[in-house]
Amino acid sequence: MFKSTALVAAVVAFVGISPVWAETTGQLTVSGEGSVFAVPDLAVVSVGAMADASTAQEAMDQTSDITSAILARLADAGIEGRDIQTSDLSLNPIWNHRATTDDRPRIEGYQASNRVTVRVRELDALGGVLDALLRDGANQLGGLQFTVSDPEPLLNEARVRAVADARARAELLADAAGVQLGGLISLSETGTPMPRPEMMGMARASDAAVPVAEGETELRAGVTLVYEILSE
Incomplete structure (x- = not known):
């Protein structure tokens, strides 16, 4: 009897001090x-x-x-050589x-x-290389992209900023709605994070090196x- 009474008292005491769960x-x-x-390299x-x-033989x-x-x-x-790759070799008839x-x-x-397709790591030499290629007979320029050689540390920083942006937005919306923000249920990365290279179209050839500007x-x-x- 004593043990049962003590147990009931303990349960009552525990309930009395327990918090109100939301x-x-x-x-x-x-x-x-x-x-x-980032400044591209x-x-x-x-x-x-x-x-x-x-x-066909003459064209090739x-x-x-x-x-x-x-x-x-x-x-x-x-x-x-690891920075040079040939591709898209083609031969087609010209129809009349x-x-x-x-x-x-x-x-x-x-x-x-x-x-x-070539990767140029010395950007200071890029204009001169393009100019020389055009003089050597290159008559197609598919585009010029500036990017970074090691993007992962920068992408990780972008991920951290994305999470902080989402968290701040959640807190703002919860406060505006007059509700309490609870625990995080799930977190997912959207899309495939990657550098967004700056593009340059057909360059201008002149007596000097082709002018280029890498920007950011x-x-x-x-x-x-x-x-x-x-809700409480």
Whole structure:
């Protein structure tokens, strides 16, 4: 009897000092973004050669000669083989669709093309390299991108800023709605964080080196947070 009375008293005492627990009434989902700007230290440029000729062999030979000159120029500039890649080698007929005696289009020549993508790590030399490639016969420039060679530390900083942005937004919305923000239910990263390279279109060739300006590269990250909403 004594033990039962003591147990009841203990339970009553425990209930008397226990806090009032808040109840979950819903969820709040918020998104956040973070970005970091950095001065690029790497340029990626795509140059190529295209040639038209009456025969397939002539078109391919002309394209190969220009491509060989591009590769030799890049080697002379000190660019390593790991930073040079050829791609998109193609050979296509050139059709004449003008009406003929039998109303059939006919092949009047061939067009060959090849592309070289190169990473330039010495940005001070970039303008001179582009100018030399154009002088060597490159007649295609697919675009110029400025980026960073080691983006991961910067992307991590962008992730931290994205989480802080989402948390601040959740607190603002909860306060405006007059509710209490509870625990974090889930956190997910949205999209694939990556550098957002600055782009440059077809460059201008002049007697001097091709003028370029790298500016800054933006690195972005996004997150989605889900919180409990509590009511006391």
